[in-house]
Amino acid sequence: MNKKVISTLLAAASVITLIGCGSSTTAKTDETAAENSTVQTTEAAAKAASSGEGSVVTFSYPTLVVTPTPEGVAPVEDALNDYLKSIGKNYTVDLNPIDGNNYPTQTDMAIMSNENVGIYCPLAGLSNAVSSNKLLPLDDYLGAELKPVVDLEGDQMLRSGKVDGITYAMPCYKGYILYYYWVVDKDIFDATGFAGNDITDIRSLTPILEKIHEQNPDIAAIAPTLGLNGTGNNYCQLPTMGDPDDYKVTDLGSFLGLIVEGDSTKVENMYETQYFKEACELAYDWNQKGLTIKDASVTTDTPTDTQQAGRAASNIIGYGNSAESVAAFTDNTYAFPISKTMMASNSLVWGIASNCSNPRESADFLSLLYTDEQVINYIIYGTEGDDYVVTGEENGIKTIAYPEGQDMNSVPYTAQLSCGILGNQFIMYAIEGGTSPADISFMKENMDKAVYSPVFGYQIDVTPVSTQASAISNAANQYTGGLLCGELDPKTYIPQLIDAVNAAGMQDVIAVAQDQLDAWKTEQ
C-alpha cells in the first residue's frame, strides 16, 4: 500500500517536474521572444532617440527593376527624417523598399509572422487582405490625420479603399484614365492616303490596315499587345470597345470574365455577350486578311519593340499621356486616340498593416505621401545632388534629371518606376525621359473629368468560390489568346469557351458576385 502511495507521489512529482520543465521552457521561449522584440524595439528606439524623436513609422513599398540598397536608402531616410522634424512631426520613418516581384509574398508573410510592415500596399487584393485580417480599419483617422487625402481624392475615388462600408485603404492618386492610341509609322500612314479624322474607333482601323497590308506586303499591318497573367495577347479590343462611348463595360476583375454593361449592375458572363463576340470577330477578320504577325497569340515581344524592329507597321497601346507625347515616345510615329477609359476599378490602394504599433503616426505619414511634395519626392527620387539634379520648372512642376553620367541603374537611390504605384503623382517632379510636366497636367485634367463606372469601388471577393474561379480562368486562358488575336474562329470556339467556363462553375461565381454586388449597392 505504502509502496503504491509512494510510487504515485513519485510519479506525480515527476509529472510536476516535467510540467515545470515545460513551463520554464515556454517561459524561456517567451523570454527570448520578448528579448528579441526588445532588441528590435530598442534598435528602433535607439534610432528614434538618436534623432531625438518618438516612434518609428515603417513604410514598405515596391520598386521595379532597380531596388535601392540599404546604403542607398540610408541618406534618403536621414534627409526625410530631418525634413519631418523640421515640419514638427514627432516620429521618424523607416524606408523599406522591396523588389516588386517579391513584394506581395514578402509583405503577406511578414504580417502573418508579426513582423513590422507598417504602411503597405496589398497587391494581392484588398478584399483578400481584409478577410485575412492584414489591414487596420482607418475610419478613426479619416476625420483627422487622413482628412487631407479624403479632401484631395473625393468620396467617389475613396470607394475603392472600402470593404463592407469600412475604409481600409487610401487609393493611389494618379492618371488612371487611359487613352488607347493607335501608334503607326509616319511614312506608312502617309502613303495610305487616309487622314487622322478617318480614325474614330478601333473598327475604323480595318480599311486603313488593309491598305497598309496592300502597300507593304512584307510586314504585318499591326502587332498584338501582350496579355497579363496568361490572359492571352490581344489588340486591346476589350478596353477600347468597353469605353463609356461604346459598350461601357466594367470588368469585375480577377480574370474571371465577369462584367457589367452600361449603367446596369447585372453581372454577366462576358464570353456570352455581343461585346466579346464583336471583339473576337474583329480580330478574326484581321487575321483572315493577313493583317497581323504570324505568332500573334504567343509572341512575347512588346508591340513597341515589334514595331520598332520593322516587323509591324502599327500597334495599339494605352497611355495616360497626351497624343503628342505618345507619338514622340517612338521615332517617326503618329499616335491617334481611339478610345478613352472610365474609372472602372482600382486595386492600387495603401493601408496600414494590422500589427502596426503606431497607427496614428502611420496614418499621418500616409497622408503626407499625398499632400507633401517634399516627402513623396524623397521617396521617388531620393536626395537632390546625389540622386538627381533640378533642371528647371514647367507648368509649376519642377523638372529634374539624373546627375551627369548617371542613370536609373547607377544612382545610389531611385524608385522612379514606383511613380505609378504610390502617393500622389501630381505633386511628383518630372524626370527627364519620364512623364513630362505637360502630361502631368493633362492626366490631372482627365482625372477631374473622369466618368465613373456604376460599380466603381466594388471588388469581387472570390474566396467563397475560389476553386471555381481558378478553374474558370484556366479554362478561359486556353481560348482567350487565340480568340482575341483572331487565330480561332469565333463561330466554333466561343461556344466551346462558354461550355468550358460553365463546366468550370461559371454560374456559381456569377451568383456569388451578384449577391456581393447587390449588398455593396445597398451600402452605398
Place this chain on the structure above:
Amino acid sequence: MKHNHNSETRFRTVCLIILLIFTVLCLAPFVLMFSASITEEDALIKDGYRFFPSQISFATYAFLWAKRETIGRSYLMSIIVTGLGTLTSVIITSMLAYPLARRDFKWRNAFAFIIFFTMMFNGGMTASYIIWTRYFHIKDTFWALLIPNLLMNGMNVLMVRNYYQSSIPDSILEAARVDGASEMMIYRRIILPLSTPVLITISLFTGMAYWNDWTNGLYYITNQKLFTINVYLNNLMKNIQLLASQSSLTEGANLAGLDLPAVGARMAIAMIAVLPVMLIFPFIQGQLIKGVVIGGVKG
C-alpha cells in the same frame, strides 16, 4: 560468330542514333539561347530565333558588362552560396547517413523513418517562414540563402546510406577496428574515400539546387546586395514582363523612355547563369553515373 558481330554492330548503330537524337534535343535549346544572345535586337524580333544569327551583335554582353556591379555581385553571391552550401550539405549528409548504414546502430530504423517522414510531409510555407524569421532571425541575411529547404535533403541521405550499405563491406570496417582505428578515423579514412562516387552525385544535385534556387530569395531577402544571380534574373524578368504588359501598376508612368534589357540581354544573362554548370559537369560525369546507379537502385 559473324552473325553475332553483325547484330552487335546493328545494336550499337541503333543506340548511337537514338543517343544522337537525344543529344541534339538537349543541345539545341542551348545553341538557340546562345545564338539569340549574340543577335542584333531588332533582327531578333523581326526574324525570330535562329540557330545562326542573322545579324551578329555583342551589344547584350556590353549591357551586362555595364551592369557588372549588380550582376557581378549576384554572380559572386551565387558562387559563394553554392560552394559553401554544397560543401556543408555533403559533409552533414554523409555524417548522418553513415550511422544509419551501420547494422549495429539500434535506432537506425527510427532515424531513417524520421528522415523519410520529412520527404513526405513538411510544415508548409507560413510555418517555416515564422520559424526561420522569428526564432532563427535569418531574414535578410546570408543564412537565408544557405539554410532553408536546401541544406539537408532526405532523398540524398537515404541515397548515401544505401550506397554505404551496399558497396562498403562490413569486413573492411571490422578489419580497421581490429587494427585499432577509432570510429572517426574509420569514417574519415575509409568511408569517405570509398564513397567518392555517391558524394559527387549528391554534390551535383545539391549544387544544382543551390545554383538554381530563387525561392529563398523570394521569401527571405529584401536587400538587393544579397540577391543570387537566379533571384536577380527572375526578378528582372518578372519586372520587365510587368512593365511590358498593360498593368495598373504602371499606368501613368512613362516607360517608353526606359532602357530596359530586352530579349537578347535576358538570353545573355541566362547564358552566364548556366555557364558554371556546363563547365563543371563533364568532369564529374563518370563518377555521377556510378553514384546514381549504386546508390539509387540497390538496397
